[in-house]
Amino acid sequence: MAEKVLMKGNEAIAEAAILAGCRHYFGYPITPQTEIAAYMAKRMPKIGGCFLQAESEVAAINMVYGLASTGKRVMTSSSSPGISLKAEGLSYMAGSDLPALVVNVQRGGPGLGGIQPSQSDYFQATRGGGHGDYHMIVLAPASVQEMASLTFKGFDLAEKYRVTSMILADGTMGQMMEPVELEMGEVNEHDKSWAVTGTKMARKHNIINSLSLNSEQLEQQNFERFERYKKIEENEVMYEEFMMDDAEICVVAFGIASRVSKNAIMEARAKGIKVGMIRPITLWPFPKKALETAAEKCKAFISVELSMGQMIEDVELAIRCKRPVTLCNRVGGMIPSSEQVLATIEQVQGGLE
Amino acid sequence: MIVFEKPKALADVPFHYCPGCTHGIIHRLVAEAIDELGIEGQTIGVAPVGCSVFAYNYFNCDMVEAAHGRAPAVATGLKRSDPENHIVFTYQGDGDLASIGMAETVHAATRNENITIIFVNNAIYGMTGGQMAPTSLPGQVTQTSPYGRDPKHCGYPVKVCEMLSQLEGPEYLERVAVNNIKNIRAAKKAIKKAFENQIQGKGFSLVEVLSSCPTNWGMTPQKALEWIDEAMIPYYPLGVYKDRSAE
Amino acid sequence: MKTTQILIAGFGGQGVLFAGKFLAYKGLLEDRQVSWLPSYGPEMRGGTANCSVTISDAPIGSPIVTKPDCLIAMNLPSLLKYKDTVKAGGTIILDSALISEKVERDDVNVYYVPATKLAGEAGFPTLANMILTGKYLAAVDEVGMADIDDVLAKVVPPKKANLVEINKQALTIGHDYE
Numbered sequence: 001m002a003e004k005v006l007m008k009g010n011e012a013i014a015e016a017a018i019l020a021g022c023r024h025y026f027g028y029p030i031t032p033q034t035e036i037a038a039y040m041a042k043r044m045p046k047i048g049g050c051f052l053q054a055e056s057e058v059a060a061i062n063m064v065y066g067l068a069s070t071g072k073r074v075m076t077s078s079s080s081p082g083i084s085l086k087a088e089g090l091s092y093m094a095g096s097d098l099p100a101l102v103v104n105v106q107r108g109g110p111g112l113g114g115i116q117p118s119q120s121d122y123f124q125a126t127r128g129g130g131h132g133d134y135h136m137i138v139l140a141p142a143s144v145q146e147m148a149s150l151t152f153k154g155f156d157l158a159e160k161y162r163v164t165s166m167i168l169a170d171g172t173m174g175q176m177m178e179p180v181e182l183e184m185g186e187v188n189e190h191d192k193s194w195a196v197t198g199t200k201m202a203r204k205h206n207i208i209n210s211l212s213l214n215s216e217q218l219e220q221q222n223f224e225r226f227e228r229y230k231k232i233e234e235n236e237v238m239y240e241e242f243m244m245d246d247a248e249i250c251v252v253a254f255g256i257a258s259r260v261s262k263n264a265i266m267e268a269r270a271k272g273i274k275v276g277m278i279r280p281i282t283l284w285p286f287p288k289k290a291l292e293t294a295a296e297k298c299k300a301f302i303s304v305e306l307s308m309g310q311m312i313e314d315v316e317l318a319i320r321c322k323r324p325v326t327l328c329n330r331v332g333g334m335i336p337s338s339e340q341v342l343a344t345i346e347q348v349q350g351g352l353e
Numbered sequence: 354m355i356v357f358e359k360p361k362a363l364a365d366v367p368f369h370y371c372p373g374c375t376h377g378i379i380h381r382l383v384a385e386a387i388d389e390l391g392i393e394g395q396t397i398g399v400a401p402v403g404c405s406v407f408a409y410n411y412f413n414c415d416m417v418e419a420a421h422g423r424a425p426a427v428a429t430g431l432k433r434s435d436p437e438n439h440i441v442f443t444y445q446g447d448g449d450l451a452s453i454g455m456a457e458t459v460h461a462a463t464r465n466e467n468i469t470i471i472f473v474n475n476a477i478y479g480m481t482g483g484q485m486a487p488t489s490l491p492g493q494v495t496q497t498s499p500y501g502r503d504p505k506h507c508g509y510p511v512k513v514c515e516m517l518s519q520l521e522g523p524e525y526l527e528r529v530a531v532n533n534i535k536n537i538r539a540a541k542k543a544i545k546k547a548f549e550n551q552i553q554g555k556g557f558s559l560v561e562v563l564s565s566c567p568t569n570w571g572m573t574p575q576k577a578l579e580w581i582d583e584a585m586i587p588y589y590p591l592g593v594y595k596d597r598s599a600e
Numbered sequence: 601m602k603t604t605q606i607l608i609a610g611f612g613g614q615g616v617l618f619a620g621k622f623l624a625y626k627g628l629l630e631d632r633q634v635s636w637l638p639s640y641g642p643e644m645r646g647g648t649a650n651c652s653v654t655i656s657d658a659p660i661g662s663p664i665v666t667k668p669d670c671l672i673a674m675n676l677p678s679l680l681k682y683k684d685t686v687k688a689g690g691t692i693i694l695d696s697a698l699i700s701e702k703v704e705r706d707d708v709n710v711y712y713v714p715a716t717k718l719a720g721e722a723g724f725p726t727l728a729n730m731i732l733t734g735k736y737l738a739a740v741d742e743v744g745m746a747d748i749d750d751v752l753a754k755v756v757p758p759k760k761a762n763l764v765e766i767n768k769q770a771l772t773i774g775h776d777y778e
Binding site: 024026050052054055056058059060062063064065066067068069070072074088089092096196197198199200201202205206207208209210211 | 396406412413414415418419420423426427428430431432433434438440456460
Binding site for chain 3: 004006031032115171172175176177178179256259260261262263266335337338339
């Protein structure tokens with residue numbers, strides 16, 4: 001096992017990206033994720049890579065679009081307001097079937113909002129963010145180790161399915177330090193015959209494009225894309241079960257909310273309450289089946305979120321509203337305390353008795 | 354004996370452009386430059402949003418379609434992917450380059466990004482049916498300036514070459530026109546130079562091409578070419594605005 | 601199974617985050633689970649800064665310290681804000697050169713260390729943070745000073761290796777202060 005180093009979540013993302021073979025980063029400074037850009041600015045010139053500070057988030061995502069068109073690994077990172085600006089590019093990348101990694105270290109919104117942690121871009125991330133029918137693979141790390149490992153995996157999934165992978169983190173995950181093991185394994189090779197690298201006069205020209213004025217053709221492209229999405233839903237769902245074996249109450253939480261919830265669950269267990277947690281690691285595809293199965297024996301669900309209640313809709317859909325789902329939340333940069341989560345667990349338990 | 358043929362870099366497909374539109378001439382000049390420099394196999398073109406949106410179908414080199422105005426940013430990514438081997442050009446209209454994509458244009462220029470930009474200025478939005486462009490002339494009647502462009506209300510036209518020439522960054526800026534044989538020859542020379550600069554690693558080279566839009570100007574093709582001489586060139590003088598290597 | 605949650609708070613620029621990083625690395629080198637979470641944003645420059653450090657034998661749930669076992673307070677606003685959050689039986693270490701107030705709780709151990717004054721006298725006025733950290737090593741930490749050479753080698757950047765020695769001195773002053 002490699003030596004563990006203490007790293008900030010943002011730095012872990014950057015280093016894991018480099019280990020994944022990413023040699024191009026384009027971005028624009030915004031709190032609380034600027035450490036990623038700073039790390040890349042320092043490292044890229046030393047490993048023959050390219051860090052470029054773009055004039056805007058819009059330009060940055062389009063530089064990513066250009067670079068991704070050449071079949072190489074590329075990333076950008078931002079925080080909530082910046083991701084809104086990138087939404088155009090995300091839609092174009094989806095329409096052109098380009099792989100890339102985009103990081104959103106969320107902060108409170110809407111508008112300029114604040115700079116403290118938030119999960120209120122859940123809808124934006126899981127529903128695509130830009131215009132049109134599309135999805136991104138949305139990965140939600142809950143530790144600095146996962147900031148690294150999901151970044152590494154995110155690049156691989158992006159290339160495998162020709163989609164954008166998004167790391168949906170929050171200010172806490174970006175700023176905190178924890179031990180990380182950076183042994184990430186081999187980088188998989190994927191087909192790049194679609195890339196524009198110059199024809200070398202040896203093949204017909206490749207075109208990277210999302211325009212299709214023929215409606216039947218555009219419909220067909222959407223169908224094909226969703227066939228790929230279906231494969232992702234079948235093969236790539238990731239979640240963690242915590243104390244679920246005999247659980248009667250199921251907490252659903254991701255990222256920092258899941259960390260706080262773990263404390264609350266242990267305290268509730270100490271009080272004899274049978275509560276567990278399903279922590280989605282992929283927010284899209286959402287672990288629908290795991291929740292549906294849990295709904296067979298759990299009598300109630302609690303969705304713990306740093307939003308006004310966004311993931312709760314996916315929880316209700318996944319369990320087909322068979323069981324009551326209670327929201328436990330804080331917003332605007334506030335984080336639910338373990339006491340608040342525990343109180344909600346106790347309140348829900350009271351309703352069951 | 355063959356006396357005239359299509360450049361090899363141009364695809365053998367019919368263009369969708371209106372009769373009398375000069376996009377076809379400009380496409381040809383770009384393709385001739387690519388042929389003469391022998392760079393088709395390493396060239397990647399970026400098509401804009403606007404009338405030339407289908408340019409990706411018209412060139413035989415690899416092509417990328419960019420979002421509206423973002424071509425210089427996309428080209429930056431394409432170039433930085435492999436600066437030694439990729440020859441990258443964008444082909445953009447006035448709305449794309451000088452309105453919605455102004456920031457991308459200015460910053461690619463100020464970075465002296467080693468790319469070639471073909472900027473087609475016809476003083477109007479063609480694809481959407483003839484609205485006011487950032488380069489529409491004072492008094493010019495368009496769908497969205499039906500009483501003539503009033504600078505007091507919506508400002509003055511953007512003079513792209515003049516503006517960019519104030520920057521330290523760019524290598525080469527020239528304005529040409531394609532409304533007569535003499536101007537077309539000069540345009541060809543400028544476009545080829547803009548590619549040569551990139552091959553030689555000199556940096557950002559932009560050629561602004563004054564072009565006609567008979568359909569949306571409401572003129573015959575012949576009259577439209579004359580209007581370039583009468584109205585456009587006086588406002589947008591032809592010439593080299595910056596050539597660092599020559600200085 | 602033991603978990604220690606530490607909250608270090610003060611003005612931006614007092615070395616709050618560095619002291620936290622030192623303790624987190626110390627835990628890591630002792631093969632324990634650790635997390636370090638700073639406050640961040642504009643308040644870091646001149647305003648209040650704090651950092652949560654958790655050191656545990658078990659996987660760490662929330663990295664946010666709301667009920668610390670130990671509070672290290674480097675200015676009055678931080679002491680006032682956090683003194684009542686310290687767990688009963690916990691510890692408060694404060695810089696008595698900057699804070700004249702006394703803590704009126706009898707269920708916590710309080711250490712008054714005039715760290716800023718001691719640091720000035722010792723010739724490294726910016727290391728009050730490490731003097732207070734030294735007191736923490738004496739009062740709370742299980743391993744104490746035994747492995748600080750290894751820890752300092754990790755947290756002091758190679759370019760600033762000349763600072764290792766004075767950090768060690770500062771830790772020692774705090775550790776030995778009665």
